[in-house]
Amino acid sequence: MTTTGTRVGSPTLDEVAQLAGVSRATVSRVVNDSPRVSPEARLAVQAAVEALRYVPNRMARSLVTRRTDTIALVLSESNTQVFSDPFFASIVRGLSARLADTDLNLVLLAARGEREQEKIGRYVRQGHVDGVILMSLHSDDLLPDILTGTRLPLVLSGRPLDGRPIAYVDADNTGGAAAATGLLLSLGRRRVATVTGPQDMVAGLDRFAGYRAAVERSGRPVDPALVAAGDFTEAGGMRAMTELLERAPDLDAVFVASDPMAVGAVQALRAAGRRVPDDVAVVGFDDAAVAAACDPPLTTVAQPLGEMTTLMVELLLDQIEHGERSVETRVCDTALVRRASA
Amino acid sequence: MTTTGTRVGSPTLDEVAQLAGVSRATVSRVVNDSPRVSPEARLAVQAAVEALRYVPNRMARSLVTRRTDTIALVLSESNTQVFSDPFFASIVRGLSARLADTDLNLVLLAARGEREQEKIGRYVRQGHVDGVILMSLHSDDLLPDILTGTRLPLVLSGRPLDGRPIAYVDADNTGGAAAATGLLLSLGRRRVATVTGPQDMVAGLDRFAGYRAAVERSGRPVDPALVAAGDFTEAGGMRAMTELLERAPDLDAVFVASDPMAVGAVQALRAAGRRVPDDVAVVGFDDAAVAAACDPPLTTVAQPLGEMTTLMVELLLDQIEHGERSVETRVCDTALVRRASA
DNA sequence: TCAGGTCGTGAGAGCGTTCTCACGACGGAC
DNA sequence: GTCCGTCGTGAGAACGCTCTCACGACCTGA
Numbered sequence: 093m094t095t096t097g098t099r100v101g102s103p104t105l106d107e108v109a110q111l112a113g114v115s116r117a118t119v120s121r122v123v124n125d126s127p128r129v130s131p132e133a134r135l136a137v138q139a140a141v142e143a144l145r146y147v148p149n150r151m152a153r154s155l156v157t158r159r160t161d162t163i164a165l166v167l168s169e170s171n172t173q174v175f176s177d178p179f180f181a182s183i184v185r186g187l188s189a190r191l192a193d194t195d196l197n198l199v200l201l202a203a204r205g206e207r208e209q210e211k212i213g214r215y216v217r218q219g220h221v222d223g224v225i226l227m228s229l230h231s232d233d234l235l236p237d238i239l240t241g242t243r244l245p246l247v248l249s250g251r252p253l254d255g256r257p258i259a260y261v262d263a264d265n266t267g268g269a270a271a272a273t274g275l276l277l278s279l280g281r282r283r284v285a286t287v288t289g290p291q292d293m294v295a296g297l298d299r300f301a302g303y304r305a306a307v308e309r310s311g312r313p314v315d316p317a318l319v320a321a322g323d324f325t326e327a328g329g330m331r332a333m334t335e336l337l338e339r340a341p342d343l344d345a346v347f348v349a350s351d352p353m354a355v356g357a358v359q360a361l362r363a364a365g366r367r368v369p370d371d372v373a374v375v376g377f378d379d380a381a382v383a384a385a386c387d388p389p390l391t392t393v394a395q396p397l398g399e400m401t402t403l404m405v406e407l408l409l410d411q412i413e414h415g416e417r418s419v420e421t422r423v424c425d426t427a428l429v430r431r432a433s434a
Numbered sequence: 435m436t437t438t439g440t441r442v443g444s445p446t447l448d449e450v451a452q453l454a455g456v457s458r459a460t461v462s463r464v465v466n467d468s469p470r471v472s473p474e475a476r477l478a479v480q481a482a483v484e485a486l487r488y489v490p491n492r493m494a495r496s497l498v499t500r501r502t503d504t505i506a507l508v509l510s511e512s513n514t515q516v517f518s519d520p521f522f523a524s525i526v527r528g529l530s531a532r533l534a535d536t537d538l539n540l541v542l543l544a545a546r547g548e549r550e551q552e553k554i555g556r557y558v559r560q561g562h563v564d565g566v567i568l569m570s571l572h573s574d575d576l577l578p579d580i581l582t583g584t585r586l587p588l589v590l591s592g593r594p595l596d597g598r599p600i601a602y603v604d605a606d607n608t609g610g611a612a613a614a615t616g617l618l619l620s621l622g623r624r625r626v627a628t629v630t631g632p633q634d635m636v637a638g639l640d641r642f643a644g645y646r647a648a649v650e651r652s653g654r655p656v657d658p659a660l661v662a663a664g665d666f667t668e669a670g671g672m673r674a675m676t677e678l679l680e681r682a683p684d685l686d687a688v689f690v691a692s693d694p695m696a697v698g699a700v701q702a703l704r705a706a707g708r709r710v711p712d713d714v715a716v717v718g719f720d721d722a723a724v725a726a727a728c729d730p731p732l733t734t735v736a737q738p739l740g741e742m743t744t745l746m747v748e749l750l751l752d753q754i755e756h757g758e759r760s761v762e763t764r765v766c767d768t769a770l771v772r773r774a775s776a
Numbered sequence: 777t778c779a780g781g782t783c784g785t786g787a788g789a790g791c792g793t794t795c796t797c798a799c800g801a802c803g804g805a806c
Numbered sequence: 807g808t809c810c811g812t813c814g815t816g817a818g819a820a821c822g823c824t825c826t827c828a829c830g831a832c833c834t835g836a
Contacts, residue, residue, distance in 0.1 A: 101500075102561070104792055115816045120794060130814060150560040151502075152792035154493040155821045158443075162562075164541075175526070181517040184544060192549050197557050199506075200542035202526060207534050215539050218492040219444070220504070327727055385669055446822055457786045462824060472784060494822035497791045 103144040112140035162197040164221040168235040178380035186401030213238035223408045231292040245411035247404050251294050257419040261403045263395040268426030269302025272375040273347045277310050281345035285318035287332040289349040299349040322353045329353025333360035345373040351380040373434035388432035396424045445486040454482035504539040506563040510577040520722035528743030555580035565750045573634040587753035593636050599761040603745045605737035610768030611644025614717040614735050615689045619652050623687035627660035629674040631691040641691040664695045671695025675702035687715040693722040715776035730774035738766050
């Protein structure tokens with residue numbers, strides 16, 4: 093281990109300038125790829141930067157540019173489940189892939205509980221980020237309020253529950269659920285049940301609404317005995333399915349509002365001796381990896397995740413560019429993915 | 435929607451000072467809870483802060499204090515799995531709970547692939563954070579190199595694969611695995627198999643080492659037919675177990691290196707008509723939520739996650755405090771949790 | 777009464793950048 | 807040869823904050 097002299101702390105623009113024999117301004121120009129620099133000066137500066145292992149201080153830079161080149165993905169979850177949700181993982185992956193080409197950084201902020209949510213609110217208001225993509229899951233969430241209270245560019249992942257005017261990107265959950273349920277009905281199934289998501293989340297609400305719409309469209313009323321609430325987890329799906337089988341042993345199909353839950357439901361069905369799809373047809377939602385791997389491979393509803401993350405970034409960058417909020421919204425079409433379970 | 439006049443941008447210290455009729459210095463003192471402020475001045479400032487909805491600009495503050503009050507949890511994963519790993523979720527939860535009492539912020543940085551890892555390296559070197567907790571999973575990971583190249587306080591979650599001198603906190607994976615395997619042997623099982631984790635991760639390596647040690651201590655050699663590699667996922671566990679059953683149909687116990695894998699293994703066993711624990715005893719690792727919920731409830735090895743996250747924070751804050759790296763390490767004891775599967 | 781504290785306060789110098797200007801050098805057009 | 811435009815450059819003022827220092831006002835004890 094050798095250290096370069098007695099210096100402590102990082103080298104500054106000034107030191108680079110001195111070493112290169114130019115002014116601070118010229119170094120700054122080189123560092124920021126300004127064209128108006130002579131080749132000789134550029135070379136000298138680059139050498140000095142290299143020699144000193146100079147890295148610009150972002151704080152100082154941000155102070156004057158009022159840009160941090162960082163955006164935050166905020167997830168306000170009360171429980172831990174969120175991380176294990178494949179949908180969430182896909183969003184993170186998609187966002188970070190979209191941003192890889194740009195010089196924007198992505199940071200994740202997760203909060204459970206009021207204190208942590210307020211802390212996150214403070215963090216973004218203090219100017220750490222240029223914009224926020226918010227995955228707000230539950231209706232009792234403080235973050236939408238906290239964040240709309242700022243003038244910070246903001247895009248929601250998922251329609252806001254209370255319909256307030258904010259930019260958002262969402263999948264057509266209602267349409268997708270209706271299509272899934274419609275498929276089951278068109279297959280001749282008479283007693284189509286559903287395992288819903290939590291009814292304090294938009295995705296849970298909308299997917300249930302889609303189910304209801306499809307059932308009613310077929311001329312039947314929705315039988316409460318055919319509806320059980322899940323929590324988007326595999327265990328929850330298993331529980332709900334077991335419950336359904338007790339309440340309505342004659343059910344012959346089920347639309348499950350998420351793939352992890354559908355996996356649990358299939359297990360419950362199997363444990364109860366029902367064959368899938370022969371006795372009970374199953375359709376899930378999300379087209380998670382687990383859907384294809386499952387036995388039998390799950391028929392499900394796919395969301396265009398790539399398109400959705402791209403749109404989120406696009407909407408957010410637009411706001412950042414123009415320096416003001418927009419209320420543009422995008423709803424993406426879903427697609428039925430036919431496999432073996434229905 | 436009403437806006438407060440024609441102002442654009444956030445209010446500054448100066449404006450607060452002007453409104454409160456004091457100097458910038460006094461406002462700063464109030465904002466930072468310095469005791470040497472008269473009650474009247476304090477009140478006036480607080481009112482002004484309230485009125486203007488003043489929030490200090492962190493960039494400006496950091497520029498002078500050289501502190502960001504933010505630490506990063508960096509995870510360099512190549513695959514998406516990480517998020518769904520309950521261990522990871524627990525670490526995040528633990529860290530953010532530990533930091534909730536402090537005024538430190540926690541940001542998550544996730545990187546897949548070389549480009550993104552370098553981007554993260556740049557991010558932390560630019561001075562965005564005061565320290566880093568690194569969950570480096572695989573041996574081909576660039577981040578440990580990138581980060582040790584800086585003078586930034588750094589604590590690893592998990593022993594570094596190459597034994598380099600860095601501060602880290604880890605569970606006694608080897609000891610835990612040996613205890614688990616020992617339990618199976620002490621139960622009179624003769625053919626104890628194992629489903630390992632990836633052998634390019636420390637946890638995978640160490641848990642396999644523990645298995646080997648326990649088997650050898652019992653006076654037997656390790657039978658390669660009794661070893662199958664998993665990837666810490668449920669699907670991987672199922673695959674590996676199926677493979678083991680083909681290779682060694684006479685096995686009567688299995689130590690599975692993670693709970694999600696153990697769940698998969700149990701399913702594979704059941705599919706093959708083996709009863710757990712009568713025909714095959716199973717022990718997992720991690721004491722994830724899924725272990726208790728599983729059927730039968732899984733005997734497993736618990737890591738003291740709370741203690742571990744506390745130690746990580748402690749070690750990191752210590753380095754930040756003293757302004758220099760340390761190479762202190764902490765290895766935490768694991769505990770066997772006896773349930774029904776063995 | 778005066779020396780020596782303490783206490784609250786404000787002026788002002790930084791922190792490491794960017795960015796606006798102004799300035800000299802040089803080139804081409806007349 | 808003069809004039810204008812471009813081009814590379816550097817000086818210096820921000821950006822919003824903290825922190826040192828000095829300065830009065832007040833209190834205490836001799």
